[in-house]
Amino acid sequence: MLDIADELHRWVEQGRTFAVATVVAVGGSAPRQPGAAMAVDSDGEAVGSVSGGCVEGAVYELCQEALASGRTVLERFGYSDDDAFAVGLTCGGVIDILVTPVLAGAPVRPVMAAALRAAADGEESALVRVTEGPAELLGRGLLVRTDGSFDGSLGGHPALDTTAAAEGRALLDAGRTGSVAIGEEGSRCGRPLTLLVESSVPPPRMIVFGAIDFASALVTAGKFLGYHVTVCDARPVFATASRFPAADAIVVDWPHRYLESTQVDARTVLCVLTHDAKFDVPLLRLALKLPVAYVGAMGSRRTHLDRNERLRGVGVTEWELARLHSPIGLDLGARTPEETALSIAAEIVAVRRGGSGASLTGAHTPIHHDGPDTPRRIGSVA
Structure with a gap:
């Protein structure tokens, strides 16, 4: 909802x-x-x-x-x-x-209104509702906050509210939306229950390093996919709002220095378009050690091989190199910045959702892959 x-x-x-x-x-x-x-x-x-x-x-x-x-x-x-x-x-x-x-x-209206207000205001919270169980509890809900406090009631025993709030906070902490089963004893109503936990969390981050023309198209693609997009470049003449009007943030700094100082998580994607060893090597040396969702780097196959040797020379392991998507993007035959941005965005989706990137025509693989749960995204990242 x-x-x-x-x-x-x-x-x-x-x-x-x-x-x-x-x-x-x-x-x-x-x-x-x-x-x-x-x-x-x-x-x-x-x-x-x-x-x-x-x-x-x-x-x-x-x-x-x-x-x-x-x-x-x-x-x-x-x-x-x-x-x-x-x-x-x-x-x-x-x-x-x-x-x-x-x-x-209706008993459900106050908690629904509070959940909608919290989501609209950008507050991190989770809405927990009964989706299977006794008819009188169906649809009843709690609004759970990051500190574990909650509003509302599922309409059963107070201990059930406490249990449901704990389950909601666990999924909220993970930034996930999903179902939780509570056994007959835990439900305190004589029957097992199923709860739906909907988490409202900030959007995932996309950080684009390198203020080039390809980056502008990638920013647009990233926004379309729901990312909070930051552009970072050490050159102030290129890293400007007029060149990247769709970006949420523009940072003038050395890429590796900015990455050291900013917050990333398991949903963050890093796109390295700097195409220059003095930027790429220190940046990728750090990026490949971080628990992020995706690290991709632009460059020809020759550039890729040379960059890998430079990275090995500064202590990057083979396991870490295996995390690097380079040359960045899927093979779409892309030429223009927009086509290249599409190929990069497609690879990010494939990595996130577990897709192969192959054509669905004639394939016998699932169209919809099981991937990470997708919470509703709110607010922005400073």
Whole structure:
């Protein structure tokens, strides 16, 4: 639901009543992941998507029914060989959709409103909701903060709220959205429960080293993919806002010195476009030791081989060199800066999602790979 937090926060502020349909579980080749949502207000306006179009019409009707009845429902949609043209996912997947009416005076509305406000304001938090369990608990939620405090209640035993908050904080700390199963004893309600934890965390970082024309196109591609993009170059005449208007931040500093001083994590991608040994070697020597998601470096195959020898000469190990994507990008036959940026972005997605980069035509591999959970991204990184 937090993927449409900005729109829903406005609805709450305007006093609208609405029903929100959230993907809570997927199986097979499903187009959207847990947390994806669509909402319908009492006037019939809709925002968001749960399936990329496959079952939107049926979910829209479920939302209208939930608004009329005031009841939360869990519905499964999937492909049927017996009735391939009926409502279902013709891509072959299965999705479970939780439809929750957010009505004036409903117990769920305050915590939903607080979660939407926190996400819209850029506050790190997690929304924890019951997606499987007793009917009276279905859809009930907690808003969990980074310090472990929480608002709301799942409507059962206080110990259940404490357990759910701890589970929510664990996923929030990891920046993940996903499901958590709580056994019968832990639920304190005589039945096992399943919770959906939706984390709102800052966007992942892309740091582009080298203020060249290819970097400008890559900045645009990075923003399209949802990254907070920083451009770093030691030359102030090139590292300017006028040359990189789409960048979130522009840093004039030696690349390795900036990388030493800035914060990175397991979602950060580093793109080295400096194409100059005096910048590349000290930068990559440091970058390849960091626990980041991706390190790529531009250059010809000859440049790549020469750079590897220089890196070995300053103590970079073979294991560390194996992490380097160089020459950077997938083989798309790219020529222009825009085409090159596309090839780099495609490689980053493939690495992040576990794809091969091969053409899907004639292949027998899954279209949707199991990759890291994708939380809703908020705010910015200083």
